Amino acid sequence: MKKYVAELIGTFWLVLGGCGSAVFAAFVSVPGGTNTNELGLGFLGVSLAFGLTVLTGAYAFGHISGGHFNPAVSFGLWMGKRFSSADLLPYIIAQVLGATIAGLLIYIILQGSPAAIFEAVFKGGNPLATNGFGAHSPQGFGLVSAAITELVLTFMFLLVILGATDRRAPQGFAPVPIGLALTLIHLISIPITNTSVNPARSTGVALFCGNVELIGQLWLFWIAPIAGAIAAGYVYSNFFEESARNAPTPEAE
Structure with a gap:
């Protein structure tokens, strides 16, 4: 159970830190243009917050559970032959549960905000830092653009x-490039989908956003990230793993 609890807490931390920063600490303006947060983190700050949650969470729990915190990561590692199929469903359940607890906590905390802030957060196209496309894309990107973005990233x-976790890579530093990669991903795609690449993160906040349309778009933020992750696992295990690279040639034999 230790690894499942670690995945639950790690995913909780990711959603609380990432989505929480977007909801509470990003620049928020109420109708009429009044800025309610002069020291708002903004676009760059939210991107860094997501990266920092993975960086710190991986160091805290990576030695216990592997530090997935994301169903897509679990699928990708499974396809890459780094993860047991027996643990796949329990990991996903733990991740979604952790994300849902974080989403509920963000919603509860937001209830204590001034009415103007609560209204501004819930009237936007992405309440509670939800992901979406079309009318729910921060910059109005459509379904195809959103799907390509989530899959490729x-x-x-x-x-x-x-x-970074290959045994040939420098040991002990994997959380750093992984956290920085997630930061970069958010810098690219917040304007397009508000950045998912993580079905649990998308689900945990969507359940409390109060918008049926956003919940109806969740399918994309499960299918595209998982498809991209499975493709990466296949590519890495077949082209970059040491066994594939160093297999003896017929002449060597």
């Missing part, structure tokens, strides 16, 4: 994870 994220 999750693909690259898993390649970074698989490479």
Whole structure:
């Protein structure tokens, strides 16, 4: 049970830190243009917050559970032959549960905010830092753009994870490039989908956003990240793993 609890807490930390920073600490303006947070983190700050949650969470729990905190990561590591299929479903359940607890906590805390802030957060296209496309994309990007973005960025994220945790890579530093990669991913894609690359993160806040349309778009933020992760696991295990690279040639035999 230790590894499942670690995944629950780690995913809770990711959603609380990342989505919480977007909800509470990013720049928020109420109708009429009044800025309610002069020291708002903004776009860059939220991107860093997500990266820092993975960086710190991986150092805290990576030696216990591997520090997935993301169903797509679990699928990618499974396809890359780094993770047991027997643990796949329990990990996903733990991750979604951790994300849901964080989403509920963010919602409860937000209830104590001034009415103007609460209204501003819930009237936006992405309440509670939810993910979406079309009318729920921060910059109005459509379904195809959102799907390509989530698939490709999750693909690259898993390649970074698989490479950084390869036994040939420098030991003990994997959380650093992984956290920085997630920061970069957010810098690219917050304007497009508000950045998921993590089905649990998307689900945990969507359940409390009060918008049926956003919940109806969750399917994309499960299918695209998982597809990208599985593709990355296949590519890495078949082209970059040591066994594939160093297999003896017929001449050598």
